[in-house]
Amino acid sequence: MNQHSVKTYTVEEAKRKLEKYCAYQDRCHKEVRDKLVEMRMMPEAVDAVLYHLLQHKFLDEERFARSFARGKFRHKKWGKNRIKQELKQREIGDYLIKKAFTEIPESEYLNTFDELAQKRFDQLTGETDKYKKRKKLADYMAYRGWPGDWIYEKAKELIP
Known part of the structure; x- marks a missing residue:
């Protein structure tokens, strides 16, 4: 692939794109960071976009963990071991995993x-x-x- 065919984004464009990405469905930090890296954003730009998304409540790790646990339990009938394993792969900490489990009566x-x-x-x-x-x-x-x-x-x- 030659250099001219690689789409580049300004920080503002990346913010708008990732706002949509996060508004569509709750995302964890890792998914958003991976998406920004895939978009070939520089580390400083990645941090700026993540900060913006956090400030404007597009990104919320606790909300993500809770909705993930609720969804996988209700729709896929996963037990807590599988949910915990999947959240850990997404770099969610034990404290938030414990909070996420409160979503499952x-x-x-x-x-x-x-x-x-x-x-x-x-x-x-x-x-x-x-x-x-x-x-x-x-x-x-x-x-x-x-x-x-x-x-x-x-x-x-x-x-x-």
């Missing part, structure tokens, strides 16, 4: 676990070996980030 968390395990169990009709069936159920639930001891108990309960 304990009763809803337990019900979702039971419903998801039951649904997966109902899908495992082709498997006749009970140990393989338990393993398939356990692997499915573990991948989604549910607690191992819960999974073990539920597998024994559903597949005696």
Whole structure:
């Protein structure tokens, strides 16, 4: 790619572009920083744009963590282990992860676990070996980030 085909942005253009990017959906600092680097912004410009987005509430790490946890739990039925792992990959600290988990009511968390395990169990009709069936159920639930001891108990309960 020659130099003339690379789009460059002024700090003001980058601010506007990233305001839209953040307004469309909550973003974490890491996603925004990566986007700015991808746009070939200089480090000083990256800092200036991040500062602007923070000042004008386009970027809010706590709001991001809370909406991420809520969304992944409600829509993808992820457990807290998976949510925590994904937030850590986005460089969200333990304090905000703990705050994000307040978005998930304990009763809803337990019900979702039971419903998801039951649904997966109902899908495992082709498997006749009970140990393989338990393993398939356990692997499915573990991948989604549910607690191992819960999974073990539920597998024994559903597949005696």
